[in-house]
Amino acid sequence: MKYISTRGLSPAKTFTEILLGGLAPDGGLYLPEEYPQVTRAELDAWRDLSYADLAFEVLSRFATDIPAADLKAILDKTYTAEVYSNGRADSDASQITPLRTLVPGVHILELSNGPTLAFKDMAMQLLGNLFEYALDKQQAELNILGATSGDTGSAAEYAMRGKRGISVFMLSPNGKMSAFQRAQMYSLPDENIHNIAINGMFDDAQDMVKAVSNDHAFKAQYKIGTVNSINWGRVSAQIVYYFKGYFAATSSNDEQVAFSVPSGNFGNICAGHIAQMMGLPIGQLILATNENDVLDEFFRTGLYRPRGTDHTYQTSSPSMDISKASNFERFVYDLVGRDGAKVREFWSRVDAGGEFDIKGEECWHDLAKFKFSSGKSSHFDRLKTIREIWEEYGVMVDPHTADGLKVGLEQRRPSLPLICLETALPAKFEETIIEALNCHPERPAAMAGIENLPQRVVVMEADVQILKAYISANVPV
Ligand SMILES: *Cc1c(COP(=O)(O)O)cnc(C)c1O
Numbered sequence: 346m347k348y349i350s351t352r353g354l355s356p357a358k359t360f361t362e363i364l365l366g367g368l369a370p371d372g373g374l375y376l377p378e379e380y381p382q383v384t385r386a387e388l389d390a391w392r393d394l395s396y397a398d399l400a401f402e403v404l405s406r407f408a409t410d411i412p413a414a415d416l417k418a419i420l421d422k423t424y425t426a427e428v429y430s431n432g433r434a435d436s437d438a439s440q441i442t443p444l445r446t447l448v449p450g451v452h453i454l455e456l457s458n459g460p461t462l463a464f465k466d467m468a469m470q471l472l473g474n475l476f477e478y479a480l481d482k483q484q485a486e487l488n489i490l491g492a493t494s495g496d497t498g499s500a501a502e503y504a505m506r507g508k509r510g511i512s513v514f515m516l517s518p519n520g521k522m523s524a525f526q527r528a529q530m531y532s533l534p535d536e537n538i539h540n541i542a543i544n545g546m547f548d549d550a551q552d553m554v555k556a557v558s559n560d561h562a563f564k565a566q567y568k569i570g571t572v573n574s575i576n577w578g579r580v581s582a583q584i585v586y587y588f589k590g591y592f593a594a595t596s597s598n599d600e601q602v603a604f605s606v607p608s609g610n611f612g613n614i615c616a617g618h619i620a621q622m623m624g625l626p627i628g629q630l631i632l633a634t635n636e637n638d639v640l641d642e643f644f645r646t647g648l649y650r651p652r653g654t655d656h657t658y659q660t661s662s663p664s665m666d667i668s669k670a671s672n673f674e675r676f677v678y679d680l681v682g683r684d685g686a687k688v689r690e691f692w693s694r695v696d697a698g699g700e701f702d703i704k705g706e707e708c709w710h711d712l713a714k715f716k717f718s719s720g721k722s723s724h725f726d727r728l729k730t731i732r733e734i735w736e737e738y739g740v741m742v743d744p745h746t747a748d749g750l751k752v753g754l755e756q757r758r759p760s761l762p763l764i765c766l767e768t769a770l771p772a773k774f775e776e777t778i779i780e781a782l783n784c785h786p787e788r789p790a791a792m793a794g795i796e797n798l799p800q801r802v803v804v805m806e807a808d809v810q811i812l813k814a815y816i817s818a819n820v821p822v
């Protein structure tokens with residue numbers, strides 16, 4: 346299996362060749378040359394597999410340059426009940442992603458029982474083990490540089506902690522994250538984890554990462570890499586739980602289901618789109634946004650109009666506060682019939698701060714066959730949904746999952762079982778839960794009192810030269 350760029354001008358690469366990189370040289374995103382097709386007989390054979398075995402069946406179609414025995418060992422080590430036992434006390438950790446049924450036909454797929462209580466662990470834990478494997482083979486080192494407003498940074502640090510050949514330099518906005526999120530990252534004792542609190546906003550931190558990445562000489566000398574959401578390894582790992590959720594919610598492969606996905610950078614739902622292209626019987630893919638509704642607008646009207654960071658609202662589902670959906674280009678590539686020239690035309694406008702409108706284009710008529718629906722949720726809707734799900738079913742959901750439930754219940758075709766993806770646990774977003782329910786969310790035992798642990802963090806001005814000096818002084822020699 347080779348990977349090509351959505352902009353059509355980069356040479357094809359293998360899975361491991363793109364694993365440690367980011368964008369393709371032509372500025373596009375990597376996608377498989379063609380999607381592997383899953384036959385009905387394979388679906389039947391996969392229905393009762395364990396998560397790790399299912400992950401092997403799915404990912405061995407994509408990671409064809411990793412020897413099967415090695416891939417199997419990596420997946421067995423990644424998807425264990427031990428790693429995914431941090432969620433609710435009554436969850437079945439052996440399922441890795443247990444399905445919680447609210448009423449017959451309406452389910453929540455638990456994706457947040459990993460070490461940092463958000464779905465990002467599902468892919469990031471695998472990435473950590475794949476990086477370690479690849480670096481070990483090449484006797485190489487990698488220094489991961491990233492910026493986080495919360496969930497990505499902690500998921501990356503927990504996935505890379507203690508890993509041979511890997512260091513993490515994670516920038517976060519000083520004083521802007523919750524006490525819990527700070528404690529999750531800053532309390533890690535591992536020598537290879539470097540927390541840097543920037544005196545500024547998330548965007549300042551992000552700009553510093555971009556500036557370092559654009560200094561190609563520095564990047565090469567210090568072996569800088571990233572783990573942002575465009576990483577193909579992350580997207581491919583997320584495909585697995587769509588299969589797992591489908592099998593758990595149905596009793597035969599003749600049935601169709603609807604998935605509802607709280608969306609920001611379009612990474613999670615992009616994996617659902619690919620599962621559908623592979624032949625998983627998905628009848629509806631429901632995209633939920635918060636007040637930042639760029640993607641909802643596109644699926645309703647055909648207009649893609651990124652707002653710019655100045656017009657991105659800070660909301661109570663902060664992990665969905667995006668101005669540009671970085672993975673969306675992957676879907677558009679499929680939508681325009683895999684025409685790289687068309688994608689280049691659209692993104693020459695987006696990259697210049699503009700927009701594009703597919704109404705009037707040929708692909709507008711093809712949109713329906715991809716089975717997307719969409720909707721948006723507001724702070725008011727979010728609190729109302731958290732309250733209703735709590736009162737009716739005794740289940741506490743986090744603000745992002747609440748957005749998915751609100752839009753999913755509104756947009757679903759009643760004939761289809763609805764599977765809402767749970768993207769985080771309520772313990773991560775205490776403030777909003779208290780506002781909605783006037784009580785504290787349950788906190789997993791492993792995280793009791795983490796705010797009281799000693800913290801390791803360096804405070805830094807938003808200055809690229811200071812950051813570069815810090816990196817060069819702290820990379821392993
Ligand atoms: C990252 C994240 C999202 C958004 O996922 P995308 O893949 O960026 O669409 C939603 N909810 C939570 C809790 C997240 O951490």
